[in-house]
Amino acid sequence: MYGISPLIDQYLRSNNLAADGGLGVLVRRTEIERLPSLTALSYDDIIDNVIRSSRLLKQQFNSLMEENESERKKLLKKRIQIQREMERATNELMSNPSLVKKISDILRLGLLRDQTDDDDISLADIDAEVAKALTT
Numbered sequence: 001m002y003g004i005s006p007l008i009d010q011y012l013r014s015n016n017l018a019a020d021g022g023l024g025v026l027v028r029r030t031e032i033e034r035l036p037s038l039t040a041l042s043y044d045d046i047i048d049n050v051i052r053s054s055r056l057l058k059q060q061f062n063s064l065m066e067e068n069e070s071e072r073k074k075l076l077k078k079r080i081q082i083q084r085e086m087e088r089a090t091n092e093l094m095s096n097p098s099l100v101k102k103i104s105d106i107l108r109l110g111l112l113r114d115q116t117d118d119d120d121i122s123l124a125d126i127d128a129e130v131a132k133a134l135t136t
Contacts, residue, residue, distance in 0.1 A: 011017075041049070093099060 093103075
């Protein structure tokens with residue numbers, strides 16, 4: 001093997017690199033000779049820190065997901081409640097044909113007034129007429 005590991009040899013062959021390339025170049029190994037400082041983290045310390053931060057991120061993610069799910073359920077319940085109220089109001093309105101006739105006449109009158117470009121009647125006036133018709 002001539003001092004080359006099988007992994008490096010396989011890498012050199014797979015990339016069509018010369019196995020003897022760079023043999024004449026001296027490489028300084030100052031990094032290997034220099035000892036790490038006493039305050040430097042060891043690999044175990046780094047791994048422990050990464051595991052701790054990974055667990056913390058996972059807990060935060062799960063907490064956010066639970067909050068999101070809770071909020072989604074609240075909004076879904078609210079939407080269903082509003083939908084039921086609208087359905088109830090529609091059914092109540094549709095059960096009174098004379099009231100439906102009054103409202104349609106008022107709306108038709110409002111549309112006719114809009115087509116004639118009469119600025120004296122506003123949407124607020126039409127809303128007031130509809131509300132008045134609903135209470136009578």
